Amino acid sequence: MTILQALDRYYDRMAARGEAESPGYSREKISFVVVLSADGAPIDKIDLRDHSGKKPQPRLLEVPAAVKRTAGVSPNLFWDKTAYTLGRTAGVGKRAAEEHAAFKSRHLDLLEGASDLALLAFRKFMETWASDSFDQRPFSPEMLDTNLIFRLEGDSHFLHESAGARALISGQESGALTEGACLVTGATGRIRRLHPTIRGVEGAQTSGAALVSFNLDASTSYGMEQGDNAPTSESAAFRYGAALNRMLDRGGPNRLPRPIGDATVVFWADASGAGEEAAKAAEENFAEWFNPPVATADNGSLDADEGQAAKLRDALRDVAAGRPLGDIDPRLSEGVRFHVLGLAPNAARLSVRYWLDDRFEVFAQRLAQHYDDLSIAPSPWRATPPAVQWLLVKTTALQGKFENIPPLLAGEMMRAVLGGGRYPRTLLVSAIMRLRAGDNPESGWHAAAIRAVLARDRRLRFPNEERTWLMSLQRDLDDPPYQLGRMFALLEAAQRMAIGKVNATIRDRYFGAASASPASVFPLLLRGVQNHLSKLRKERKGGWIEREIEDISDLLPVALPRTLSLEAQGRFVIGFYHQRKAQFAGRPAEDIEQEEGDNDDN
Numbered sequence: 170m171t172i173l174q175a176l177d178r179y180y181d182r183m184a185a186r187g188e189a190e191s192p193g194y195s196r197e198k199i200s201f202v203v204v205l206s207a208d209g210a211p212i213d214k215i216d217l218r219d220h221s222g223k224k225p226q227p228r229l230l231e232v233p234a235a236v237k238r239t240a241g242v243s244p245n246l247f248w249d250k251t252a253y254t255l256g257r258t259a260g261v262g263k264r265a266a267e268e269h270a271a272f273k274s275r276h277l278d279l280l281e282g283a284s285d286l287a288l289l290a291f292r293k294f295m296e297t298w299a300s301d302s303f304d305q306r307p308f309s310p311e312m313l314d315t316n317l318i319f320r321l322e323g324d325s326h327f328l329h330e331s332a333g334a335r336a337l338i339s340g341q342e343s344g345a346l347t348e349g350a351c352l353v354t355g356a357t358g359r360i361r362r363l364h365p366t367i368r369g370v371e372g373a374q375t376s377g378a379a380l381v382s383f384n385l386d387a388s389t390s391y392g393m394e395q396g397d398n399a400p401t402s403e404s405a406a407f408r409y410g411a412a413l414n415r416m417l418d419r420g421g422p423n424r425l426p427r428p429i430g431d432a433t434v435v436f437w438a439d440a441s442g443a444g445e446e447a448a449k450a451a452e453e454n455f456a457e458w459f460n461p462p463v464a465t466a467d468n469g470s471l472d473a474d475e476g477q478a479a480k481l482r483d484a485l486r487d488v489a490a491g492r493p494l495g496d497i498d499p500r501l502s503e504g505v506r507f508h509v510l511g512l513a514p515n516a517a518r519l520s521v522r523y524w525l526d527d528r529f530e531v532f533a534q535r536l537a538q539h540y541d542d543l544s545i546a547p548s549p550w551r552a553t554p555p556a557v558q559w560l561l562v563k564t565t566a567l568q569g570k571f572e573n574i575p576p577l578l579a580g581e582m583m584r585a586v587l588g589g590g591r592y593p594r595t596l597l598v599s600a601i602m603r604l605r606a607g608d609n610p611e612s613g614w615h616a617a618a619i620r621a622v623l624a625r626d627r628r629l630r631f632p633n634e635e636r637t638w639l640m641s642l643q644r645d646l647d648d649p650p651y652q653l654g655r656m657f658a659l660l661e662a663a664q665r666m667a668i669g670k671v672n673a674t675i676r677d678r679y680f681g682a683a684s685a686s687p688a689s690v691f692p693l694l695l696r697g698v699q700n701h702l703s704k705l706r707k708e709r710k711g712g713w714i715e716r717e718i719e720d721i722s723d724l725l726p727v728a729l730p731r732t733l734s735l736e737a738q739g740r741f742v743i744g745f746y747h748q749r750k751a752q753f754a755g756r757p758a759e760d761i762e763q764e765e766g767d768n769d770d771n
Contacts, residue, residue, distance in 0.1 A: 172524055173353045173381075173401070175508045176409035179437050183412060185445065190411050192404065193338050195234040195365075198227035199248065200315035204307075206322050207286065209293025214307045215320075229418070232318060233329055233338050234407075237363050238376070244272035246279075246338060247291075247329040248318045256300035259313040269300065285333025287321040294319075351402035353409070358402035362395050365410025369417030371428045373514035380413070380512075380519050423452060425460055427571065429558045430579020432511035432522040438529060439506035450500035451507055451529040457481065458536055461553040481553050489537040494530055505529040509587060511580060522580040525587045535589045542592075542621040542628075545743070546641035547750050549613030557582055563614040565599035575599065591629065592622045594735075601738055605681035616746035619739040626736075639740070642747040649725055650737035653687050654744025656721050660698050662752055663714050667701035684741040688729040717752075 183189035190196060204213040218225035233246040242264065244253045249272060252258040256269030273295050280292040302308075319328040328334060349360045366377030383389055383398045390398060416423040416435040425434040436455055440448035461481050484497050494501035507529040511522035525532075540554040555563070558571065561582060566573040581593035600615045608615060620639050627638055639651070646652070661676050675694060683690040698718075705711030733741060 170506075170508075170526060171353070172510060172521065173405065173409045175437075175439065175526070176412045177353050177405050178439055178441060179412040179416075180408035182437075182440050182445065182448065183415060188415065190231050192407050193234055194231050195411070196229045196414065197232050197235055197248070198316055199230045199232065199318055200225075200227040201312050201317050202327065203254075203317055203319050204322055205290045205294050205319055205328075207290050209290050209295075209297055211294065211298075211302075211307060212322060214309070214312070227315065230318070230327075235366065237366055242268050242271045244268070244275050246275070247334060248316060250316050251303075251313050254317050255298070255303055255308075257303045257313060259310070265300070273298075279337055283333060283337075285331055287324060287328050287331045288333045288337075290321050291319055291328055347397060349397070349400045351400060351405050353401055353405040356402065358404060360396055360400045361403045361406040364396065364399075364401065364406055365414075367410065367413055367417070367512075367519060369414065369419065369424075370433045370512045370514055370519055372431060373519060374517060378514065378517055378519045380521075382518055422456065425456075425558075427558050429511065429583060430522075430561070430574045431513045431576040432580060432583070433513075434509065434511050434583075436507070436509045439508070441506075443502050443505045446500050447502045447505050450498055451505045454484070454498060454501065455507070455529070455532065458485065458533070460556045485537045485540055488533045489541055491534075494533065501529070503528075503530055507532050509583075511583060513576065513580075522576075523584050525584070527587075532587055535587055538589065539586045539621070541636065542624045543617050544640055545613065545617045545620050545746070547613070549617055555614075557586060560614070560618060561596075563612070564603060564608075564618040565596065585625075592625055594622075597622045597735055597739055601684075601735065601742070604684075604742060607677075610676075610680070610742055610745055611749055613746055613750075616743050619742055623736060623739055623743075639743050642751045644720070645724070647724065648740060649730060650687075650733050650740040651744035652721050652724050653691065653729070654684070654741035654746075655748035656691070656718065656725075657683050657694075657741075658745045658748035658752065659714050659717050659721070660694050662749075663698050663701040663705065663711065666711050666714075667704045684733065684738045686732055687741075688731045691729055713752075717748075 180189055200216070200218050202215040202217060203211050204215065206212050216225075217228040217230075219228065232248045236243045236245055248254070250258075252262060252265040253268045253272040256265050258265045276295050277292065280288050280295075283289060283292060320326070321328065321331075324331070329338070347360050348357065350357050351360070364379055364381040367373075367380050368375075368377040370378065381399055381401070383395050388398070413435070415421070416437060417433065418424070420426075423435050423437050425436075428434070436452065438448035438451040458481065487497050488494075494503060505528065507527060509523070509525040509532070511524075513520045513522045543554050543560070557579075558574070561574045561579060562569055562571050565575060565578060575595065578593055578595045578599060582596060584590065585592045596618060600618045604610050604615055610616065624636070624638060624640075627634065628636060639646075643651070644655075657676075657680070661674055664671070664675055675697075679690055679694065683694070702711065702715055705714070730737070
């Protein structure tokens with residue numbers, strides 16, 4: 170099923186719930202209502218904005234469908250910004266007079282012979298209004314450049330909702346060019362010349378962007394123009410645009426609250442085979458499973474509700490174990506078709522970063538497998554595994570900012586998580602690069618991401634192998650890179666216990682070099698640690714470090730590796746993390762107290 174076909178079907182669910190806009194209408198941000206008397210005089214204004222936040226927010230209302238503006242002057246019907254409706258703007262407003270003249274001309278022509286009282290009042294308003302009147306009551310400067318609608322005094326509905334206005338709206342020119350077969354529905358009908366404007370994608374133009382458009386000769390074929398290159402009927406174009414715009418509403422249930430990389434993600438289920446309740450349950454569970462709140466074990470990010478976390482852990486464990494979805498949530502049923510769409514900004518257009526389409530139980534199993542691949546002990550997070558965007562920002566983003574997540578990596582990561590394939594190699598590269606740049610390897614985020622890449626590769630090669638490889642400390646593992654990582658953690662511990670706080674630890678100076686070229690770095694480090702161990706012996710502590718170093722040395726080859734591959738460097742990082750977190754076990758209390766104090770100082 171294509172993206173547009175799936176969106177066209179979702180419109181039916183919207184209509185069944187009473188949430189769908191009528192054909193010829195769209196939801197727009199409206200701030201004020203101008204109340205007109207019967208003779209067309211503006212007598213009052215109504216502020217529709219939401220004042221609960223720091224800044225008043227306009228209200229989304231169903232109005233006649235917005236025109237698609239480029240560089241020209243094109244007024245909307247019965248509503249628009251103040252430059253069009255009143256001829257006034259907060260800026261210089263060089264085009265305000267031209268825009269108002271176009272708005273006035275369109276409505277005077279349209280309302281010729283109108284008999285509806287509200288329409289007659291609006292026609293009189295258009296005939297008599299002068300832009301200088303904006304400086305008088307009931308108007309105010311805060312109205313400038315906002316969208317306005319109108320209402321007749323005494324009416325309970327807006328002007329565009331009147332019977333007369335609806336009749337005029339339904340008879341407007343649709344912009345269709347030709348008759349043809351619709352690629353979305355297969356039916357024959359009038360082909361839409363310009364596809365609908367899509368709003369709500371992070372980073373895209375606030376006025377909206379096109380998902381489908383043709384404006385260059387290189388994008389056309391066989392001499393066709395605009396919409397004829399991808400023939401879509403007016404009905405299908407309206408339906409897919411209305412459905413996608415509704416899902417892109419901020420805070421909506423079908424949208425992830427934060428972009429993943431540069432992609433805004435929406436998701437929905439197809440209710441045609443399973444019913445509305447099962448489709449809604451699939452969407453609710455996906456939103457909860459894919460975007461869990463996370464509380465980290467290092468410096469914290471979000472607080473996770475313990476009850477919700479336990480419920481989520483149980484659900485994911487049941488999914489991974491292959492239990493029927495109905496046992497997890499009685500509303501769920503097998504076979505529900507599910508869709509995930511990632512949209513990225515691209516100037517005046519939108520790019521489809523990814524489009525994933527499968528049965529909901531398949532997505533659930535792949536998501537549970539993703540969290541299983543991320544498992545590492547001890548866990549870097551206190552409750553549930555992190556959402557994809559949190560994992561990426563912690564392991565790959567410069568300065569830990571979401572906008573610095575590499576966009577192509579984010580798209581590849583989503584396809585790997587929900588498609589079940591290998592994680593992108595760039596995740597491994599980025600995590601190691603961030604550690605070389607100074608990220609703290611003790612946080613565990615990088616080790617978990619690296620372990621996920623390596624564990625998935627190994628699982629796909631050896632599907633019958635037990636899935637605990639590199640999950641927790643493995644003292645006897647015959648893997649030199651892993652054991653070298655453990656050794657490095659011990660050398661750092663010896664330095665801290667022997668001399669306390671220093672300006673630059675061996676981790677600060679040698680972590681990157683030791684993980685990439687161990688043969689050139691470890692001999693230097695092992696000579697230097699002898700002084701630290703000698704001091705600790707005199708103080709009768711730290712004996713465990715010497716024993717651990719000796720045990721690890723027995724597992725290493727005589728000639729250390731000159732260089733390590735990226736995968737081997739990843740195992741080095743995991744070995745360091747496992748050893749660093751496990752080294753307090755079974756140790757004298759005074760050793761633990763001193764090292765914890767030194768670690769806090771750093």
